[in-house]
Amino acid sequence: MSERKAKDTVDFSVEGGVAWVKFNRPEKRNAQSPSLNRRMLEVLDELEFRDDVGVLVLSGEGAAWTAGMDLKEYFRESAANGLAGVRKSQREAYTWWRRLRWYQKPTIAMVNGWCFGGAYGPLFACDLAFCADDAQFGLSEINWGILPGGGATKVVTSLMGFRDAMYHAMLGENLSGPQAAAAGLVNESVPAASLKKRVDEVCERLLKKNPVALKATKDSVRRVVEMTYENAEDYLIRAQEAADSFDPEGRTEGMKQFLDDKSYKPGLGAYDLSKQKPKKRA
Ligand code: COA
Numbered sequence: 001m002s003e004r005k006a007k008d009t010v011d012f013s014v015e016g017g018v019a020w021v022k023f024n025r026p027e028k029r030n031a032q033s034p035s036l037n038r039r040m041l042e043v044l045d046e047l048e049f050r051d052d053v054g055v056l057v058l059s060g061e062g063a064a065w066t067a068g069m070d071l072k073e074y075f076r077e078s079a080a081n082g083l084a085g086v087r088k089s090q091r092e093a094y095t096w097w098r099r100l101r102w103y104q105k106p107t108i109a110m111v112n113g114w115c116f117g118g119a120y121g122p123l124f125a126c127d128l129a130f131c132a133d134d135a136q137f138g139l140s141e142i143n144w145g146i147l148p149g150g151g152a153t154k155v156v157t158s159l160m161g162f163r164d165a166m167y168h169a170m171l172g173e174n175l176s177g178p179q180a181a182a183a184g185l186v187n188e189s190v191p192a193a194s195l196k197k198r199v200d201e202v203c204e205r206l207l208k209k210n211p212v213a214l215k216a217t218k219d220s221v222r223r224v225v226e227m228t229y230e231n232a233e234d235y236l237i238r239a240q241e242a243a244d245s246f247d248p249e250g251r252t253e254g255m256k257q258f259l260d261d262k263s264y265k266p267g268l269g270a271y272d273l274s275k276q277k278p279k280k281r282a
Contacts, residue, residue, distance in 0.1 A: 159184045
């Protein structure tokens with residue numbers, strides 16, 4: 001196949017409040033090349049503050065979610081340009097992963113297939129992750145002679161227990177979808193035929209939640225992991241107060257619909273956002 005244009009390395013569409021973003025180099029198992037990394041940042045930028053986007057789902061075209069970093073274009077060709085080339089390529093990748101970790105909207109990794117090495121950066125960057133039972137997860141770096149860099153070692157020590165992380169990193173053996181779910185790499189593994197449906201359901205539920213509260217919540221989960229209890233307690237007070245200032249109506253409406261209107265129960269579902277004074281998704 002002729003060389004894919006840089007613009008086409010990422011595909012996206014917006015439907016019903018959900019941005020469906022796809023790694024789109026199926027002929028290279030969606031390996032992350034410098035041009036894909038640059039294009040992904042542009043796409044994330046374009047979608048982040050759109051009012052018609054409430055959730056972003058990241059999946060892959062073809063058999064792979066992403067087979068990690070592109071060994072030819074990301075590693076070998078960058079190295080040919082010396083340290084400057086290596087650092088440039090690293091920054092391009094790490095920048096979009098970081099953008100995704102702190103994205104304004106909730107994010108879901110929909111892992112449809114191969115998920116190796118450098119895939120763990122975006123996997124961890126997504127708030128939630130669902131995979132197909134026949135997806136394969138692996139830190140393959142050890143198999144070609146390097147350590148799992150680009151944050152991948154940090155990802156497995158964050159998501160898995162110590163012994164599991166050590167085994168996963170040292171042995172370079174793959175986990176199936178159900179094994180990845182049991183290890184904590186993803187929330188759930190489902191048969192491939194049900195993956196889109198399950199992710200649709202989760203999107204639908206997220207779209208009904210207060211978007212300011214969602215952003216405050218997802219950031220809080222990531223932040224408090226590295227804090228002492230005292231610092232976390234303080235951070236959460238400040239984060240809620242900041243959210244209140246962005247969305248003064250939200251909690252008032254949530255309490256009113258429960259306490260006065262008796263139209264819903266917070267223990268059983270979300271309040272009706274449509275009754276809240278219209279506000280741009282923030
Ligand atoms: N970097 C660069 N090219 C890659 C790639 C990667 N990470 N993963 C796949 N490709 C390319 C192959 O070189 C091949 O290119 P070609 O058609 O020009 O020869 C093409 O994608 C198809 O790959 P192939 O190995 O034939 O597909 P497969 O379905 O038999 O196997 C994998 C799929 C994912 C198991 C296998 O491609 C693989 O092991 N990839 C490397 C995974 C890895 O170590 N990633 C970590 C990087 S940090």
